[in-house]
Amino acid sequence: MASKDPESEHPSVTLFRQYLRIRTVHPNPDYGTAVAFFEERAHQLGLSFQKVEVTPGYVVPVLTWPGTNPTLSSILLNSHMDVVPVFKEHWSHDPFEAFKDSEGYIYARGTQDMKSVSIQYLEAVRRLKVEGHRFPRTIHMTFVPDEEIGGHKGMELFVQRPEFQALRVGFALDEGLANPTDAFTVFYSERSLWWVRFTSSGRPGHGSRFIEDTAAEKLHKVVSSILAFREKERQRLQSNPHLKEGAVTCVNLTKLEGGVAYNVVPATMSASFDFRLAPDVDLQAFEKQLQSWCQAAGEGVTFEFVQRWMKPRVTPIDDANPWWAAFNRVCKDMNLTLEPEIFPAATDSRYLRAVGIPALGFSPMNRTPVLLHDHDERLHETVFLRGIDIYMRLLSVLASVPALPNEK
Ligand SMILES: CSCC[C@H](NC(C)=O)C(=O)O
Ligand SMILES: [Zn+2]
Ligand SMILES: [Zn+2]
Numbered sequence: 328m329a330s331k332d333p334e335s336e337h338p339s340v341t342l343f344r345q346y347l348r349i350r351t352v353h354p355n356p357d358y359g360t361a362v363a364f365f366e367e368r369a370h371q372l373g374l375s376f377q378k379v380e381v382t383p384g385y386v387v388p389v390l391t392w393p394g395t396n397p398t399l400s401s402i403l404l405n406s407h408m409d410v411v412p413v414f415k416e417h418w419s420h421d422p423f424e425a426f427k428d429s430e431g432y433i434y435a436r437g438t439q440d441m442k443s444v445s446i447q448y449l450e451a452v453r454r455l456k457v458e459g460h461r462f463p464r465t466i467h468m469t470f471v472p473d474e475e476i477g478g479h480k481g482m483e484l485f486v487q488r489p490e491f492q493a494l495r496v497g498f499a500l501d502e503g504l505a506n507p508t509d510a511f512t513v514f515y516s517e518r519s520l521w522w523v524r525f526t527s528s529g530r531p532g533h534g535s536r537f538i539e540d541t542a543a544e545k546l547h548k549v550v551s552s553i554l555a556f557r558e559k560e561r562q563r564l565q566s567n568p569h570l571k572e573g574a575v576t577c578v579n580l581t582k583l584e585g586g587v588a589y590n591v592v593p594a595t596m597s598a599s600f601d602f603r604l605a606p607d608v609d610l611q612a613f614e615k616q617l618q619s620w621c622q623a624a625g626e627g628v629t630f631e632f633v634q635r636w637m638k639p640r641v642t643p644i645d646d647a648n649p650w651w652a653a654f655n656r657v658c659k660d661m662n663l664t665l666e667p668e669i670f671p672a673a674t675d676s677r678y679l680r681a682v683g684i685p686a687l688g689f690s691p692m693n694r695t696p697v698l699l700h701d702h703d704e705r706l707h708e709t710v711f712l713r714g715i716d717i718y719m720r721l722l723s724v725l726a727s728v729p730a731l732p733n734e735k
Pocket of ligand 2: 440
């Protein structure tokens with residue numbers, strides 16, 4: 328039970344607060360201290376431990392609880408170690424102090440995204456071990472760097488390593504989002520992230536004249552086409568109560584660049600967009616759409632990709648998927664209402680799904696406002712503790728899923 332008395336704080340909450348104090352914050356995350364923290368936990372829990380250096384200076388600690396049947400594929404519990412920067416002046420408490428208020432809310436960067444989940448995994452495994460359980464399937468816990476900046480020095484490299492293949496992962500859990508209602512959200516896919524810069528070239532000249540064919544006019548046209556598309560998608564979402572945010576495509580104009588002086592018409596200008604493409608979008612056709620918006624804007628309008636995800640994958644959420652069936656059954660047994668959704672942004676699950684691993688994004692935080700990346704990110708200790716109970720039940724069932732047809 329949670330307690331207001333600091334003397335009798337639940338040890339799992341104390342461990343959570345210790346981890347929150349490790350400053351794994353961008354742009355200079357202290358991964359060394361975090362990796363040492365997980366190594367210490369591995370020793371405390373009697374788990375095997377390895378460090379996989381995916382690129383110089385970027386280590387993935389892997390903690391393993393072997394199953395009783397090594398021929399079966401394993402369960403991967405993934406979380407990322409890094410957290411996004413803070414605007415300290417907007418916080419009610421120091422974001423790296425892990426302050427707990429008199430009601431039991433813990434304030435810190437990472438309380439929701441996703442240091443809570445890392446500790447819930449560890450504590451669920453610890454308690455199951457203490458209770459004397461053994462399961463057929465091996466459980467691995469991985470703590471990856473750099474998710475918040477794209478996973479390019481983290482999960483993207485890790486899934487290509489022989490050490491990762493050796494884990495023989497059959498199913499993975501990774502991050503989700505809080506849900507302010509009594510329900511829990513679970514993510515079975517995510518939108519494809521495309522960051523695109525459109526550059527327009529035109530005739531330069533004096534700012535006092537009606538110059539023909541300027542870069543700005545053509546950029547304006549392409550921006551208008553994209554914002555009109557945005558509005559169409561926005562209306563589609565708004566007019567259909569059955570559609571969730573992740574099921575439509577979103578785009579935002581996030582950067583405008585160009586110009587040197589008030590009285591010089593520039594020869595080039597650019598506009599950058601953050602596209603989030605719904606999993607059912609035909610990506611080749613969408614690229615052609617970008618080309619035709621450029622052509623319609625006039626000569627000299629081009630685009631380049633800064634990020635471009637081309638492998639959208641969906642983890643099936645029907646009973647034909649034994650992992651989903653197991654996950655869903657536990658939630659039913661625990662009377663948890665699940666809201667399956669497509670993750671609106673990008674997580675490391677995309678790298679797992681792209682190499683063929685079914686993955687669900689789940690951070691067990693109901694009755695909690697979505698505060699990831701926000702000021703005063705916080706989580707109530709009772710919600711955190713209930714998450715450990717939920718993982719205990721989930722792990723017991725997932726790690727006992729009988730041999731699949733390809734495992735016999
Ligand atoms: C280039 S990867 C960026 C990853 C980030 N993920 C989240 C969850 O905010 C995003 O979707 O913007
Ligand atoms: Zn995250
Ligand atoms: Zn994040």
